[in-house]
Amino acid sequence: MDFTGTIQKNTKNKLFTHQLFHHNRRILLFVFIFSSLFISGQSGPDFTILADKAFLKLYQNSDESISYTQGILVSDQNTEHKMVLQNIISQAYAMKGDYVQSVNIFAQNEDTDQKTGLSYFIQIFSGYNLADQYQNLGLYNQSKRIISHLLSDQKLLKSTDPALRITTAKLYQLQALNSGINRDYPIALQNLDKSNQYLSDHNEENKILKIENKIFRASYLLKQNKLTEYKTFIDSIISDLEHWKSKPFLLGLAYENLSQYYFLKQDYTTAIEKLESGLTLVENLPFNNLKIKIFESLSRNYYAVHNDEKYHQYNKLHNDLKAKTDSSSKEGIRYLVKLVETNQNKNIEFQKHILTRSTWFLTLVLSLIVIGLFIYFLIIKSKNKELKKQFDFFEKQINQKPQPVILNKTNTAIKDSSSTKISREKEEEILQKLEEFEKSDRYLNKNMSLSLLSSQMEINTKYLSEVINNKEKNFNGYINKLRINHIVQLLREDSTFLNYKVSYLAEYSGFSSHSAFTTVFKSVTGMSPNVYIQEISKTKAV
Structure with missing residues (x-):
């Protein structure tokens, strides 16, 4: 009986041990799977769901998006996760017009310990993050250069990783916006197409980016008058x-x-x-x-x-809010410059990767950034001063046709008759020939000069110069004003000219360079060619 009992007891113990082994193995397998999902970097489903919800909230309520995303940040120490979440928070502040806080959140990414090395995703996303900051602050050329550098990487373009693909889509979208700012709408539309190629219907972020691309596309169609x-x-x-x-x-x-x-x-x-x-x-x-x-x-x-009451109401709301965000934008730019200076010794690039740690090169880069930002401030300041001037110009343009600048007989008189011995009859002859010249389009000739015109008119160069100088400062000022008035009239009367690039308008009107045309155009109209074309496009009857 004792021997039999012992055998039964041993059999039960083996059975129990076998069951316990399998049970423990199942527990270990479950723990392993759970741990793998929890710590699996960018592809972890838990983080993906949370980040997607944070991105969705970005388009529902910026403040809620910030508080929700900050809550995730507290418990997630993964470096890649932190960068994605901080970018969402930074975008939320930018949508609020709080650019100082937007740059401040971006700056927190610079605390990453570089000694451990950067993953490929972090390198790409850091570049996107900086391009996004520059775009928010209106520094479109800087943003464009960074994106062009990133999108030249075939490894990125061919990647099948979901995180890299959606970052690539965002880069193309930003580049489309940069092209749109420069009125290069065909290139902008191409970039939107490329952005869509990297998007799916996998989550809310993909869907939202698709809708944004559609809205931007619609905007560019409108700007091209494809109504x-x-x-x-x-x-x-x-x-x-x-x-x-x-x-x-x-x-x-x-x-x-x-x-x-x-x-x-x-x-x-x-x-x-x-x-x-x-x-x-x-x-x-x-x-x-x-x-x-x-x-x-x-x-x-x-x-x-x-409706003057409503006009003043909304104009005040616009001006007050714009002034507030403009101030924040300027502070954000200053903060970004300070950030660059603070991180000189970390070998962090902020425009295109800084290729050396040499002090002279860092100093050169920082100097160029500061100079560029200073020029940007001057442009902003100049635009604000000219706003009223531009508004008055357009009121006049709406109420009357642009008149050609013609040297007429009543307004032209020899200031100092003793300066030359030109007779009244000769003066009348020159004025008559100038009037005929102004009715032609010979002033569009790039080679037009005082000597050439005097030769064509068979008039003494000194006499011709004196008559012209009594109306304008000099011959160049006279010719350039005729050219600008000519192109202004074409822009108002022929819609096809609104779609031409400024460089073409400059060449068409006889200017030697794009910059010279822009300078003279602004001096005559009070605004740049791009601004004038935009305003004409808005007010012109279709």
């Missing part, structure tokens, strides 16, 4: 967004975009209706940059319908 194609496209976008109201920013942006179409059609009432719909969506949300656009468009439309 029929634009209207069909923007209507489909808005129809989709109206059934997807969890993203008020995107729908508000689409309404503002559509209002520009009705403004061009001079249907100001409908334009106002669309803008008010967009404002209702974001009025109580911290999307200050979008509200600036809506306020500006509302003030323009109410001005067109002669």
Whole structure:
């Protein structure tokens, strides 16, 4: 009995041990799988879901996105995760118009310990992050250079990693915006197409970026006066967004975009209706940059319908909010410069990777950045001073046709008759020939000079110079003003000229360079050629 009992007991112990072994193995397998998912870097499903929700909140409410994303940051120490989350927070502040905080969050990425080396994803995302900052601050050329450098990497373009693919899509989208700023719309549209190639319907972030690309595409179609194609496209976008109201920013942006179409059609009432719909969506949300656009468009439309009360109301809202964000933008740029100086010894590049640690090279790079930013400040300051001048110019343009600058007989008189011995009869003859010359297009000839004109008119060069100098400062000023008035009239009367590049307009009107044309154009009209073309495009009847 004892022997039998012992055998039974041993059998039970073996069975129990076998069951315990399998049970423990299942537990270990579960722990291994759970641990793998938890620590699996960028591809971890838990982080992907959380980050996607944070990105979605970015388009619902910037403040909620910031608090939600900061909550994730507290418990996630993965370096790649931190960079993605900090970029979302930085974008949220930028959408609020708080560029100082946006740069501040970006700066936190610079605390990464470089001794351990950077993963390929971090290198690419750091470049995107910096390009995004430059774009937010209006430093489009710097942003464009960084993106061009990143997109020259075939390894990035051929990657199948989801995180790298969506970063590539964002880079192409930013580059499209940079091209759009420079009015290079065909290139902008090509970049949007390339951006879409790297997007899927995998998550909210992909879907949102697709919608943004559609809105930007619609905007560029409108700027190219492809109105029929634009209207069909923007209507489909808005129809989709109206059934997807969890993203008020995107729908508000689409309404503002559509209002520009009705403004061009001079249907100001409908334009106002669309803008008010967009404002209702974001009025109580911290999307200050979008509200600036809506306020500006509302003030323009109410001005067109002669509603002075509403015009002044929205114009004040626009100016107050714009002044606040402009101030923050300038501070953000200063902060970015300071950040570069602070990180001199970390070998961090901020435009294109700094290739050496040599002190002289770092000093040169920093000097170029400071000079570039200083020039940018001067441009901003100059634009603000000329705003009223430009507005007055357009009021005059709307109410009257541009008159050619003609030297007429009543306004031209010899200031100092003793300076030359030109007779009254000779003066009248020269004025008559100049009037005929101004009615022709010979002044568009690039080789036109005082000696050439005097030869064509068979007039003494000294006499011709004296008559011209009594009206204009010199011969060049006289010819250049004729050229600018000619091109201004073409821009107003022939819509095809609105689609030409400034470099072509410069060459067409006889200027030797793009810069010379721009300088003279601004001195005559009070604004640059690009600004003038934009304003004419907005106010011209279709």
